[in-house]
Amino acid sequence: MHNKTVSELKKYLEEKKISSVELTKHFVDRIKTIDSHLNSFISLTEEYAITQAKKIDLEISKGKIRPLAGIPLAQKDIFCTKGLKTTCGSKMLENFISPYNATVVEKLNDAGMVIIGKTNMDEFAMGSSNETSYFGDVKNPWDTEYVPGGSSGGSAASVAARLIPCSTGTDTGGSIRQPASLTGVCGIKPTYGRVSRYGMIAFASSLDQAGIFTRTAEDCAILLTHISGYDPKDSTSSRKEVPDYEKECKQKFTSMTIGIPVEFLDGLDDTVKEVFEESIKVLEKNGCKFKKISLKSSKLGVSAYQVVAPAECSSNLSRFDGVRFGHRADNTKNIDDLYKKSRSEGFGQEVKRRILIGTYALSAGYYDAYYLKAQKIRKVISNEFAEAFKEVDLILGPTAPDCAFKIGEKSNDPIAMYLSDVFTVSTNLAGLPAMSLPMGFKNHLPLGLQIIGNHFDEAKILSLAHHYQQITDWHTKKPKLSGD
Amino acid sequence: MWESVIGLEIHVQLNTKSKIFSPASTNFGAPQNTQACAIDLGMPGVLPVLNEEAVIMAIKFGIAVGSEILDNSIFARKNYFYPDLPKGYQISQYEIPIVSGGAMEIIINGKSKIINLTRAHLEEDAGKSIHDLYPNESAIDLNRAGTPLIEIVSEPEMENAEEAVQYLKNIHSLVQYLGISDGNMQEGSFRCDANISLKKKGSTKLGTRAEIKNINSFKYVESAINHEIERQAVILDRGDSVVQETRLYDPSKDETRSMRSKVEANDYRYFPDPDLLPVSISQELIEEIKSNMPELPSAKKTRFINQYGLSEYDTIILVSDRELSEYFENILKDSDLNPKMTANWIITEVLALAKKNYLSVKDYPVSSEDLKYLLSNVANETISSKQAKDVFERMWDNKENPRDIIENEGMKQISDVGELNKIVDNIIKNNYKSVEEYQSGKDKLLGFFVGQVMKETQGQGNPKIINQLLKEKLKK
Numbered sequence: 001m002h003n004k005t006v007s008e009l010k011k012y013l014e015e016k017k018i019s020s021v022e023l024t025k026h027f028v029d030r031i032k033t034i035d036s037h038l039n040s041f042i043s044l045t046e047e048y049a050i051t052q053a054k055k056i057d058l059e060i061s062k063g064k065i066r067p068l069a070g071i072p073l074a075q076k077d078i079f080c081t082k083g084l085k086t087t088c089g090s091k092m093l094e095n096f097i098s099p100y101n102a103t104v105v106e107k108l109n110d111a112g113m114v115i116i117g118k119t120n121m122d123e124f125a126m127g128s129s130n131e132t133s134y135f136g137d138v139k140n141p142w143d144t145e146y147v148p149g150g151s152s153g154g155s156a157a158s159v160a161a162r163l164i165p166c167s168t169g170t171d172t173g174g175s176i177r178q179p180a181s182l183t184g185v186c187g188i189k190p191t192y193g194r195v196s197r198y199g200m201i202a203f204a205s206s207l208d209q210a211g212i213f214t215r216t217a218e219d220c221a222i223l224l225t226h227i228s229g230y231d232p233k234d235s236t237s238s239r240k241e242v243p244d245y246e247k248e249c250k251q252k253f254t255s256m257t258i259g260i261p262v263e264f265l266d267g268l269d270d271t272v273k274e275v276f277e278e279s280i281k282v283l284e285k286n287g288c289k290f291k292k293i294s295l296k297s298s299k300l301g302v303s304a305y306q307v308v309a310p311a312e313c314s315s316n317l318s319r320f321d322g323v324r325f326g327h328r329a330d331n332t333k334n335i336d337d338l339y340k341k342s343r344s345e346g347f348g349q350e351v352k353r354r355i356l357i358g359t360y361a362l363s364a365g366y367y368d369a370y371y372l373k374a375q376k377i378r379k380v381i382s383n384e385f386a387e388a389f390k391e392v393d394l395i396l397g398p399t400a401p402d403c404a405f406k407i408g409e410k411s412n413d414p415i416a417m418y419l420s421d422v423f424t425v426s427t428n429l430a431g432l433p434a435m436s437l438p439m440g441f442k443n444h445l446p447l448g449l450q451i452i453g454n455h456f457d458e459a460k461i462l463s464l465a466h467h468y469q470q471i472t473d474w475h476t477k478k479p480k481l482s483g484d
Numbered sequence: 485m486w487e488s489v490i491g492l493e494i495h496v497q498l499n500t501k502s503k504i505f506s507p508a509s510t511n512f513g514a515p516q517n518t519q520a521c522a523i524d525l526g527m528p529g530v531l532p533v534l535n536e537e538a539v540i541m542a543i544k545f546g547i548a549v550g551s552e553i554l555d556n557s558i559f560a561r562k563n564y565f566y567p568d569l570p571k572g573y574q575i576s577q578y579e580i581p582i583v584s585g586g587a588m589e590i591i592i593n594g595k596s597k598i599i600n601l602t603r604a605h606l607e608e609d610a611g612k613s614i615h616d617l618y619p620n621e622s623a624i625d626l627n628r629a630g631t632p633l634i635e636i637v638s639e640p641e642m643e644n645a646e647e648a649v650q651y652l653k654n655i656h657s658l659v660q661y662l663g664i665s666d667g668n669m670q671e672g673s674f675r676c677d678a679n680i681s682l683k684k685k686g687s688t689k690l691g692t693r694a695e696i697k698n699i700n701s702f703k704y705v706e707s708a709i710n711h712e713i714e715r716q717a718v719i720l721d722r723g724d725s726v727v728q729e730t731r732l733y734d735p736s737k738d739e740t741r742s743m744r745s746k747v748e749a750n751d752y753r754y755f756p757d758p759d760l761l762p763v764s765i766s767q768e769l770i771e772e773i774k775s776n777m778p779e780l781p782s783a784k785k786t787r788f789i790n791q792y793g794l795s796e797y798d799t800i801i802l803v804s805d806r807e808l809s810e811y812f813e814n815i816l817k818d819s820d821l822n823p824k825m826t827a828n829w830i831i832t833e834v835l836a837l838a839k840k841n842y843l844s845v846k847d848y849p850v851s852s853e854d855l856k857y858l859l860s861n862v863a864n865e866t867i868s869s870k871q872a873k874d875v876f877e878r879m880w881d882n883k884e885n886p887r888d889i890i891e892n893e894g895m896k897q898i899s900d901v902g903e904l905n906k907i908v909d910n911i912i913k914n915n916y917k918s919v920e921e922y923q924s925g926k927d928k929l930l931g932f933f934v935g936q937v938m939k940e941t942q943g944q945g946n947p948k949i950i951n952q953l954l955k956e957k958l959k960k
Binding site: 079080086088093096098099100102197198199200201202204205206232233234235236311312314315317318319320321323324325335339359362363364367371 | 522525526527528529530531532533534561563565567570571572573622624751753754755758759760761
């Protein structure tokens with residue numbers, strides 16, 4: 001059952017071949033037996049899930065069938081879930097229970113999905129390896145000595161290991177696509193504003209976007225339709241109408257012109273390059289035209305990102321002060337002492353590093369040189385993409401510069417770590433939608449193919465991804481650890 | 485030797501139904517922390533959504549003072565840690581405010597002066613820290629957190645406390661006219677910071693300023709400014725320089741004292757709030773608001789002078805308070821009452837009692853209807869104005885109904901000349917010494933005789949007739 005896709009499970013449930021309770025129990029059992037090797041979940045919500053599943057089963061028996069009735073789901077622990085722990089991977093929120101549901105959570109609950117657990121992540125989504133989580137590293141299911149990527153490492157690893165058919169993630173600089181690439185699953189980051197950010201604990205508000213992990217493009221499309229749309233609680237969410245992505249992506253594939261940024265291939269790892277070029281060949285044979293394009297400024301993306309994201313995070317994380325919720329230090333002398341101790345104890349090293357960088361970048365006298373400059377670079381990057389999309393339908397490249405690295409390999413070298421996002425950050429800076437899907441392996445570790453689209457062109461991205469998965473079988477490969 | 489230069493930053497709480505970025509209610513006085521939702525508490529994951537009502541109110545203000553209304557003004561985050569600031573930043577407007585420029589006229593001793601406005605911007609209020617509830621801990625009440633404010637910033641164009649207070653009063657009156665704030669200073673709906681510096685007489689170079697924070701009454705503003713001017717003058721006189729700093733006015737000691745110096749000042753690390761879009765304002769919206777503007781104080785003043793023939797002095801008093809001017813007009817509505825006499829009554833009798841009890845118009849125990857009834861009885865000479873004053877005091881103090889008093893107690897003015905003649909004759913007979921004095925030129929004694937007759941008639945004598953009779957009889 002765990003090898004079935006969301007689309008297949010949907011049919012099983014609707015045709016009453018399996019009940020939601022049975023399905024829930026099946027995945028809970030798998031998590032209980034396999035996740036000790038991965039640590040991809042921070043909390044299991046078994047009791048809650050069974051109650052939900054029973055409710056859904058009752059509805060199904062009465063003929064009321066919600067669009068995703070009874071399908072198990074894992075929520076990244078960055079989404080606020082009413083009555084359930086929401087830790088954001090931090091000691092700061094170790095015991096935090098949200099009083100409300102994030103819009104994404106609300107929408108998927110309404111669609112009938114059953115939350116089975118909350119997945120592990122880098123602390124406050126800051127990291128590219130899932131090593132900054134207060135709740136321990138997540139391991140890559142393909143080789144547990146390797147990282148799964150981050151920050152949505154738990155969501156990616158759990159889908160890769162078939163512990164869950166789908167999960168949610170968030171992507172600020174690559175936090176969905178990079179772990180999807182490193183664990184061999186599909187992950188989509190929609191256009192900024194496509195999905196409400198309400199209830200998603202903010203890291204960098206102008207870059208954060210919620211998305212989905214699944215094993216197939218079709219499943220991504222199914223879930224994306226349900227989380228997208230305008231939310232009156234999020235002023236930055238778009239009023240643009242939401243298409244039926246599933247229907248759109250399954251329509252007959254029509255020829256596309258695809259851009260390959262020369263900068264992405266410059267100095268690229270040989271194997272990654274080979275695998276990538278192989279996928280181009282396959283697509284070329286199947287109705288795609290390719291064109292070399294240039295995104296000169298995308299190289300500046302990481303630098304601009306490392307100013308904008310910490311700047312916003314330094315402000316977003318100010319609310320964690322020990323006064324109203326979250327960790328509060330004991331035995332403090334006065335309010336300043338309370339702030340200092342609570343924050344020193346509650347935040348991990350990477351979070352502190354980014355708060356410091358961001359505070360510095362926004363300080364009087366440095367604001368123009370750092371924050372404003374970074375915003376200008378952002379504009380230039382956006383303009384370059386806009387130019388490119390005048391000539392091509394989509395842009396293609398590798399998602400990450402390499403396959404997964406070993407746990408501990410880069411944890412003491414922040415710059416090397418930040419460079420894992422070199423191909424992903426510029427799309428966040430430009431607010432564009434992008435997706436990663438499996439395209440092959442380097443040795444035994446998966447590699448991801450990134451498809452970048454113009455604003456609100458998710459349907460085009462999914463259409464190409466679905467087409468690719470019709471003519472290749474990389475997405476069907478599974479790690480040994482997942483069993484049969 | 486020194487000239488003072490004063491600029492004011494006025495914080496006005498807007499009386500929107502809900503908060504500026506959340507649906508929580510803004511009512512004052514609710515039990516602590518009952519009017520703060522997840523957004524006001526700065527819970528993880530929440531987002532602000534701008535309340536359009538607050539935007540409309542800010543635009544109204546801008547139109548009223550002739551400002552430019554800026555399209556695409558931007559909300560920024562002002563970052564600092566404080567327990568009653570839940571998010572660790574205040575959402576305010578920094579580089580691009582919604583209202584730019586504008587002016588306010590003040591009149592002092594009949595002389596007009598224009599005070600220019602720099603800007604007015606929208607922002608959210610903080611919560612309140614309560615330090616006297618528990619012995620060793622402070623408490624936080626977040627009911628006020630997120631209440632919409634406009635901060636109105638003037639140019640440093642006022643020269644003394646009198647001008648500053650007049651300017652403040654005019655803004656206070658204006659926001660009430662516009663219906664955008666209740667202007668309640670005790671409840672903190674209207675408060676100001678004063679920037680004060682001294683410069684050499686005739687010099688154009690501004691001196692170092694001190695900012696006095698959070699003053700919440702006209703009287704305190706006056707004394708705070710005067711004290712600060714004096715303090716700075718003493719420093720400059722002895723050849724020292726003023727330190728740029730933030731000071732607090734302590735009304736109990738009537739002094740200002742240092743809060744923090746420039747060196748200790750926060751670096752607020754302002755940057756545009758990524759959670760909010762620039763505020764887009766269409767020309768149509770501005771036009772629509774313009775066409776629905778209420779009558780403003782200056783227009784009402786002109787109208788009162790023309791329509792009712794009131795003096796400028798009386799008009800300014802009536803018009804300075806929108807509710808008072810409405811109280812006045814309600815009395816005149818559908819009646820033949822003399823506007824001048826009505827204005828006099830309000831200014832001398834009503835305001836005297838109101839001031840004594842610190843009551844604002846909406847809390848007056850006497851309704852405009854009841855006062856109208858009372859004044860009509862004076863006008864048709866049923867009762868004397870002396871009687872009317874007594875009745876009015878009873879109405880005010882005991883909330884008695886004027887009909888009950890006048891009708892039930894058979895209160896009537898004695899206008900019978902024959903009856904009054906007798907009394908007047910008696911008084912003259914019994915006070916022959918005063919009569920002599922009067923006749924030898926002490927005109928002022930007429931009042932004494934009137935008083936005596938009134939006493940005799942228990943205040944019911946018609947003063948007009950009494951005056952007439954006395955004047956005639958005393959001539960002889």
